[in-house]
Structures are given as structure tokens and as C-alpha cells.
Amino acid sequence: MLHILAATLGLLAHRASAHGGAGNYTVGDTWYPGYDPYGPADQATAPWTVQRSWISNIPIFESNNISLACNFPGAPAQTSIPITAGENITAVYYSWVHTVGPMIAWMADCGGDCKTFDAAGAEWFKIGEKGLLDGTIEEGMWFQRAFVNWDGGGSLWPETVPSSLRPGKYLIRHEIISLHSANKPQWYPECAHLEVKGNGTGFPGKEYMASIPGVYSMDQPEINIDIYAPGVANQTTYKIPGPPVWKG
Ligand SMILES: *[C@@H]1O[C@H](CO)[C@@H](O)[C@H](O)[C@H]1NC(C)=O
Ligand SMILES: *[C@@H]1O[C@H](CO)[C@@H](O)[C@H](O)[C@H]1NC(C)=O
Ligand SMILES: *[C@@H]1O[C@H](CO)[C@@H](O)[C@H](O)[C@H]1NC(C)=O
Numbered sequence: 001m002l003h004i005l006a007a008t009l010g011l012l013a014h015r016a017s018a019h020g021g022a023g024n025y026t027v028g029d030t031w032y033p034g035y036d037p038y039g040p041a042d043q044a045t046a047p048w049t050v051q052r053s054w055i056s057n058i059p060i061f062e063s064n065n066i067s068l069a070c071n072f073p074g075a076p077a078q079t080s081i082p083i084t085a086g087e088n089i090t091a092v093y094y095s096w097v098h099t100v101g102p103m104i105a106w107m108a109d110c111g112g113d114c115k116t117f118d119a120a121g122a123e124w125f126k127i128g129e130k131g132l133l134d135g136t137i138e139e140g141m142w143f144q145r146a147f148v149n150w151d152g153g154g155s156l157w158p159e160t161v162p163s164s165l166r167p168g169k170y171l172i173r174h175e176i177i178s179l180h181s182a183n184k185p186q187w188y189p190e191c192a193h194l195e196v197k198g199n200g201t202g203f204p205g206k207e208y209m210a211s212i213p214g215v216y217s218m219d220q221p222e223i224n225i226d227i228y229a230p231g232v233a234n235q236t237t238y239k240i241p242g243p244p245v246w247k248g
């Protein structure tokens with residue numbers, strides 16, 4: 001009994017702790033519920049599930065962690081979010097509290113059904129990224145700070161599916177990298193399944209592609225960073241790591 005109680009309190013403590021992730025999505029006026037790590041277990045197999053599963057909101061700390069692709073366990077979703085190339089998809093975060101570090105939206109072609117697609121083999125391309133908007137690395141206005149809805153309501157992160165992208169089945173991966181702990185980056189990735197419609201024929205070339213894990217390492221000064229260090233804290237630019245964004 002005692003340990004059941006302790007486990008329950010532990011779960012509550014986690015939920016209340018200062019972590020989060022992309023919990024829901026919107027396209028136009030349509031709302032797509034994500035996978036709630038503290039919700040019922042049957043979500044993963046529910047027919048409406050559009051998001052790959054993530055059972056904890058605790059971040060990933062290793063740049064080479066296999067779960068960096070689509071979090072842990074990252075089991076495939078049952079269905080997908082329909083979207084027309086050129087439309088926005090907005091990821092909705094609840095109770096987000098971190099304020100420093102880049103946010104990157106990626107996509108990958110599933111080459112068929114995303115339900116049977118292994119994200120570890122994906123070739124990812126960026127469709128959007130948001131970093132330091134104004135001021136200094138330590139105290140400036142990052143998008144990660146600007147987008148927070150401090151009243152606990154959803155914090156909204158819109159990105160555009162490039163209008164020339166060829167139709168097909170894709171993963172979309174929203175990634176927040178939080179850099180408030182010196183030399184201890186935190187990754188918060190979540191993936192959803194998309195069905196892209198439209199008449200486009202475009203697709204990014206190799207120079208836009210990256211493997212995840214693979215794109216980040218602790219050798220990168222933008223990743224292995226102490227934002228409080230003299231000479232770093234007062235910088236007014238931050239180069240978001242990885243390939244360039246494909247605008248389509
Ligand atoms: C998704 O949105 C609902 C509100 O409709 C909210 O209760 C839920 O916590 C959100 N999911 C996550 C994982 O944030
Ligand atoms: C990778 O991340 C997951 C999820 O946070 C964690 O459970 C696991 O221990 C990590 N694996 C390694 C090898 O660090
Ligand atoms: C669509 O997303 C882009 C990229 O973030 C943003 O600049 C634009 O304001 C968004 N448009 C709408 C209508 O939300």
C-alpha cells in the first residue's frame with residue numbers, strides 16, 4: 001500500500017515538474033489530441049491517435065540517444081493529421097516553463113505507411129526553426145520564452161508545411177532544446193503522423209537532410225554550451241545547429 005501511494009505521488013510530482021512537450025496539434029480550426037504521457041494506457045492503440053507515444057515528460061539528455069528521434073517509446077500512431085502543403089500546423093504545449101534554446105520542426109517521408117516506419121532510419125529535413133529573437137543568449141528573448149503562455153494555457157508554435165512539398169505520408173517532429181543547465185542540454189522531441197495533400201512535386205535535396213540521432217553532438221558549441229559563462233552570456237547571436245531550413 002505504502003509503495004503504491006509513493007508511486008502515485010511520484011507520478012503527480014513528475015506531472016507537476018518543470019517539463020513538458022507538444023501535447024496537441026491544430027490545423028486551421030481542427031484540434032488533434034496528442035498522446036498524453038499521464039493519460040490512459042489505451043491511447044497508444046486508440047484509432048484517433050496521431051502522435052507517437054512518449055511515456056514521460058522528462059527530457060532526453062544524450063545527443064546520441066536512439067529515442068532522440070521520436071521520444072520513448074515512440075510507438076507509431078494509428079492515424080494521421082491531414083494537411084495541405086502550404087498550411088500551418090500548430091503544436092500546443094501546456095505549462096511550458098523553459099526559456100532558453102532553439103526550437104526546430106522537422107519532417108521525414110515515411111516512404112509508405114508511417115505505422116510501419118522506423119524513425120531511426122529517417123532522413124529528416126527542417127521546415128522551420130526559432131531561436132534567439134532579441135537580446136543576449138542568457139537573458140534575451142528567445143522564441144522559447146516568447147511563446148510561453150504563463151497562465152498555464154496552451155503555448156502555440158506554428159510552422160508551415162512547405163507549399164511545394166509533394167504529397168505523401170510524413171512524420172513531423174517538434175523539438176525543443178532547452179539550454180538553461182550549463183553544459184547539460186535537454187531535448188524534448190515529439191512526433192506525429194501527417195498525411196500531406198496538394199499538387200506539389202518538391203522535395204529537399206541531400207544538403208537539407210540529417211539523421212536523428214546524428215545531427216547533434218557534445219562537440220558542438222551550440223549544444224555543449226554554458227549560457228552563463230562570460231563571453232557566452234552576453235552574445236547576441238546563436239546559430240541553430242543542423243542543416244538549413246527547406247522552405248519548399
Ligand atoms: C491536450 O489538450 C487538452 C485540453 O484539451 C489538455 O487537457 C491536455 O493536457 C493536452 N495534452 C497534453 C499532453 O498537454
Ligand atoms: C534515452 O532516453 C530515454 C528517455 O529519456 C531514457 O529512458 C534512456 O535511459 C536513454 N538511454 C540512454 C542510453 O541514455
Ligand atoms: C504560420 O506559421 C508561420 C511560421 O511560424 C508564422 O509566421 C505565421 O504567422 C503562421 N500563420 C498563422 C495564420 O498562424
Ligand SMILES: *[C@@H]1O[C@H](CO)[C@@H](O)[C@H](O)[C@H]1NC(C)=O
Pocket residue numbers: 084197198199
Ligand atoms: C490541385 O489541382 C487541382 C486541379 O487543378 C485543383 O482543383 C486543386 O484545388 C489543387 N489543390 C491544391 C491543394 O492546390
Ligand SMILES: *[C@@H]1O[C@H](CO)[C@@H](O)[C@H](O)[C@H]1NC(C)=O
Pocket residue numbers: 230231232234235
Ligand atoms: C562580453 O563578455 C566578455 C567577458 O566578460 C567581455 O570581454 C566582452 O567585452 C563582452 N562583450 C560585450 C559585447 O559586452
Ligand SMILES: [Cu+2]
Pocket residue numbers: 017018019020098
Ligand atoms: Cu523541464
